[in-house]
Amino acid sequence: MTKKVIVLGEAREGVLRNVSFEAIAAAKKISGGGEVVAILLGDSVQALGNEMIHYGADRVVTVEHPHLKTYTSDGYSQAFMAVVENEKPDAVVFGHTALGKDLSPKVASKLQSGLISDVTDIEGEGDGAVFIRPIFSGKAFEKVKIKEGIVFVTVRPNNIEPLAHDDSRSGDVSSVSVDITNLRTIIKEVVRKSTEGVDLSEAKVIVAGGRGVKSEDGFEPLKELADLLGGAVGASRGACDADYCDYSLQIGQTGKVVTPDLYIAAGISGAIQHLAGMSNSKIIVAINKDPEANIFKVADYGIVGDLFEVIPMLTEEFKKMKSN
Amino acid sequence: MNIYVLVKRTFDTEERIVVSGGKIQEDGAEFIINPYDEYAIEEAIQVRDAHGGEVTVLTMGGEEAEKQLRTALAMGADKAVLINVEDDIDELDQFTSAQILADYLKDKNPDLILAGNVAIDGGSGQVGPRVADLLDINYVTTITKLEINGTQVSIVRDVEGDSEVIETSLPLLVTAQQGLNEPRYPSLPGIMKAKKKPLDEVELDDLDIDEDDVVAKTETIDIYLPPKKEAGRVLEGDISAQVTELVQLLRTEAKVI
Ligand SMILES: Cc1cc2nc3c(=O)[nH]c(=O)nc-3n(C[C@H](O)[C@H](O)[C@H](O)COP(=O)(O)OP(=O)(O)OC[C@H]3O[C@@H](n4cnc5c(N)ncnc54)[C@H](O)[C@@H]3O)c2cc1C
Ligand SMILES: Cc1cc2nc3c(=O)[nH]c(=O)nc-3n(C[C@H](O)[C@H](O)[C@H](O)COP(=O)(O)OP(=O)(O)OC[C@H]3O[C@@H](n4cnc5c(N)ncnc54)[C@H](O)[C@@H]3O)c2cc1C
Numbered sequence: 001m002t003k004k005v006i007v008l009g010e011a012r013e014g015v016l017r018n019v020s021f022e023a024i025a026a027a028k029k030i031s032g033g034g035e036v037v038a039i040l041l042g043d044s045v046q047a048l049g050n051e052m053i054h055y056g057a058d059r060v061v062t063v064e065h066p067h068l069k070t071y072t073s074d075g076y077s078q079a080f081m082a083v084v085e086n087e088k089p090d091a092v093v094f095g096h097t098a099l100g101k102d103l104s105p106k107v108a109s110k111l112q113s114g115l116i117s118d119v120t121d122i123e124g125e126g127d128g129a130v131f132i133r134p135i136f137s138g139k140a141f142e143k144v145k146i147k148e149g150i151v152f153v154t155v156r157p158n159n160i161e162p163l164a165h166d167d168s169r170s171g172d173v174s175s176v177s178v179d180i181t182n183l184r185t186i187i188k189e190v191v192r193k194s195t196e197g198v199d200l201s202e203a204k205v206i207v208a209g210g211r212g213v214k215s216e217d218g219f220e221p222l223k224e225l226a227d228l229l230g231g232a233v234g235a236s237r238g239a240c241d242a243d244y245c246d247y248s249l250q251i252g253q254t255g256k257v258v259t260p261d262l263y264i265a266a267g268i269s270g271a272i273q274h275l276a277g278m279s280n281s282k283i284i285v286a287i288n289k290d291p292e293a294n295i296f297k298v299a300d301y302g303i304v305g306d307l308f309e310v311i312p313m314l315t316e317e318f319k320k321m322k323s324n
Numbered sequence: 325m326n327i328y329v330l331v332k333r334t335f336d337t338e339e340r341i342v343v344s345g346g347k348i349q350e351d352g353a354e355f356i357i358n359p360y361d362e363y364a365i366e367e368a369i370q371v372r373d374a375h376g377g378e379v380t381v382l383t384m385g386g387e388e389a390e391k392q393l394r395t396a397l398a399m400g401a402d403k404a405v406l407i408n409v410e411d412d413i414d415e416l417d418q419f420t421s422a423q424i425l426a427d428y429l430k431d432k433n434p435d436l437i438l439a440g441n442v443a444i445d446g447g448s449g450q451v452g453p454r455v456a457d458l459l460d461i462n463y464v465t466t467i468t469k470l471e472i473n474g475t476q477v478s479i480v481r482d483v484e485g486d487s488e489v490i491e492t493s494l495p496l497l498v499t500a501q502q503g504l505n506e507p508r509y510p511s512l513p514g515i516m517k518a519k520k521k522p523l524d525e526v527e528l529d530d531l532d533i534d535e536d537d538v539v540a541k542t543e544t545i546d547i548y549l550p551p552k553k554e555a556g557r558v559l560e561g562d563i564s565a566q567v568t569e570l571v572q573l574l575r576t577e578a579k580v581i
Contacts, residue, residue, distance in 0.1 A: 105450040109457035114541025118447040137337035159394025184462035
C-alpha cells in the first residue's frame with residue numbers, strides 16, 4: 001500500500017537546511033510511491049515552498065504566524081498538529097536536529113505513535129521499510145520497524161542522499177491559518193555563537209582540533225586547512241572546556257553529530273563521547289603525537305606526529321595538488 | 325518543592341560491546357547511571373537545598389536497577405522508586421516507557437521533573453518530552469542553567485551550540501545537558517545514609533494502566549556491530565613523505581578530495 005508522508009522542512013536564517021531535502025528523500029522511500037507533502041512553519045516561509053518541491057515534495061503546506069518566528073514546542077506542535085488533522089498522513093519525517101529532537105517526541109505523544117529517532121539509513125520501501133539507527137554511542141546499530149500506527153522517524157543530517165534538484169518540478173504551495181495560543185515558553189534572547197560559513201552538521205570536510213591544539217591561536221592552522229578544502233572547523237569537548245574555541249564547535253554526544261566525507265582529527269584522543277559524534281564519517285584521518293591514542297582505532301589513515309608540523313604541511317600539499 | 329528525577333540504568337558504553345544473535349550481551353557488562361541523568365540528579369539536589377522540598381529518583385526497569393537508585397540516594401536524593409516491570413513485560417519502547425513513567429507520576433503532583441537529554445545506550449532522547457506531554461506540563465530540553473524564583477523559572481538552553489535564554493514557569497520538566505553542573509560523588513556518610521533511605525518498589529499491577537497502553541509501537545528486528553573497518557593505516561617514513569602519501573591516498577584511494 002502506498003503511504004501519504006508528511007515532511008517537516010526546517011529553515012535557518014531564511015534558508016532551508018539540507019536535512020529538509022534528505023527528509024524528503026526518506027519520505028519518498030517510506031511512501032512507496034505515495035504522496036509526499038512538505039510542511040513549513042515560520043513567520044515567513046511561503047517563498048521557500050518551491051524549493052521543497054524541486055527536491056521531490058509533491059505539495060507544500062505552510063503555516064505562517066508571528067509566534068512561529070522562533071521555535072517553541074507549544075507553537076510548533078499546535079501548528080503541526082493542525083496540519084496533521086487536515087492531511088491525515090500515514091507517516092511523518094523530521095530531521096534529527098535540535099528542533100526535530102525537541103518537537104518529535106511531543107508530536108509522537110499526541111499521535112500516540114512510535115518514533116524511530118536518529119535514522120541513518122532505510123532499507124526497503126513502503127510497508128516493508130526498515131530503519132537503521134546507531135545505538136550504544138555509535139558502537140552498534142539496530143534495525144527497527146514500526147509495528148503499529150503511524151510511521152514516524154527523524155533522520156540524522158548528512159546520511160540520506162537527497163534527490164537531485166529539479167527546478168522543472170512544480171506543485172501546489174498552499175497555506176493554512178492556525179490559532180496559536182498559550183505558549184508556555186518565552187524565548188527572551190538567542191545568543192548565536194555558531195560561526196559564519198559552512199554548517200558543521202552539513203559540512204563535507206571537517207578539520208577538528210582537541211586539547212592538543214593548546215590555545216585559541218592553535219586553531220588558526222586548522223582553520224586555514226578547512227577553508228582551503230571548503231570545510232568547517234570542529235572541536236572536542238577538551239578544546240571547548242579549555243576555552244580554545246566556542247562550544248558551538250563541539251562534536252560528540254553532547255555536541256553536534258557529524259557525518260562528513262572527510263574528518264581530520266588533530267590533537268584529539270578519541271574518547272567514546274567524541275566518537276559518538278563522528279565515527280560514521282566516511283574517511284577519518286587522525287593526527288596525534290601519541291601512537292597509542294584511541295582515535296587511531298577508528299581512523300582510516302593516521303599520522304603519528306606533532307599537529308603543528310603536520311597540519312601546515314598538509315595545507316601546502318593540498319595547495320600544490322589544487323594548483324596542478 | 326516536590327522534585328522527581330527520571331533515572332535510567334544504562335550500559336556503560338565505554339566498555340566493549342558484544343553482540344550475538346542480534347542482541348547485546350549483558351553478562352559481565354558494566355552498568356551505570358546514564359551520565360546525563362547524573363546532571364539531573366545533581367541539579368535536583370541543588371534546587372532542593374536552595375528551595376526546600378524532596379527529591380525522588382524514579383526508574384523503570386528490573387531489580388538490578390536498585391544499585392543505581394542507591395547511588396542516587398547516596399548522592400543526596402531523599403527517596404527512590406523502582407517500577408519493576410521485569411516479570412510483566414519483555415518488549416518496551418519509548419512509547420510504552422513514557423506511558424508507564426507518566427502513569428506513575430500523574431497523581432504525584434511534581435513541581436519539577438528532571439531527566440537526562442538522552443540515554444547513551446538507546447539514544448533516542450524521547451522519554452523526557454513524552455512524559456511531559458502525557459502529564460500535560462511544559463518541558464525544556466538540553467538545559468545548561470536553571471534558576472527558580474517562586475514559580476518563575478529562567479533557563480539557558482543549548483541549541484546546537486547557540487544559547488536560548490528562556491522564561492517559563494512550574495510545573496515543568498527539563499532535560500539536562502552536559503555543562504549544567506558537576507555531579508558530586510557519593511560521600512562515605514552519604515553511602516551509609518542511603519542504606520536507610522526509602523526505596524519503594526511498584527509493579528505494573530499497582531498502576532492504573534491498560535494492557536494496550538504498554539504494547540510497543542516499534543520493534544527491534546536486529547542489532548549488529550558496524551562492519552569492522554580494516555585496521556587504519558598508520559603511515560610511516562619522515563613526516564613530509566607521510567603528508568604527501570596521505571594527500572595521494574585521500575585522492576586516489578579514498579576519493580574524498
Ligand atoms: C557525559 C559526557 C559527555 C561528553 N560529551 C562529549 C562530546 O560531545 N564531545 C567530546 O569531544 N567530548 C565529550 N566528553 C568528554 C570526553 O570524555 C573527553 O574528555 C574529551 O573528548 C577529550 O578531549 P580531547 O581529546 O581534546 O583531549 P585529551 O583527551 O586530553 O586528548 C588530547 C590529545 O592530543 C594529543 N596531543 C597533544 N599535543 C599534540 C600535538 N602537538 N600534536 C598532536 N597531538 C597532540 C594527545 O596525545 C592527546 O591524545 C563528554 C564526557 C562526558 C562525561
Ligand atoms: C525491561 C525492559 C525491556 C526492554 N525491552 C526492549 C525491547 O524489547 N526492545 C527495545 O528496543 N528496547 C527495549 N528496552 C529499552 C527501552 O525501550 C528504552 O530503554 C526506553 O524506551 C528508553 O529509551 P531510550 O533509551 O532511547 O532513552 P531516552 O529517551 O534517550 O532517555 C532520555 C531520558 O529519559 C529518562 N528515561 C529513559 N528511560 C528511563 C527508564 N527506564 N526509567 C526512568 N527514566 C528513564 C532518563 O532521564 C533518560 O536520560 C527495554 C527496557 C527495559 C527496562
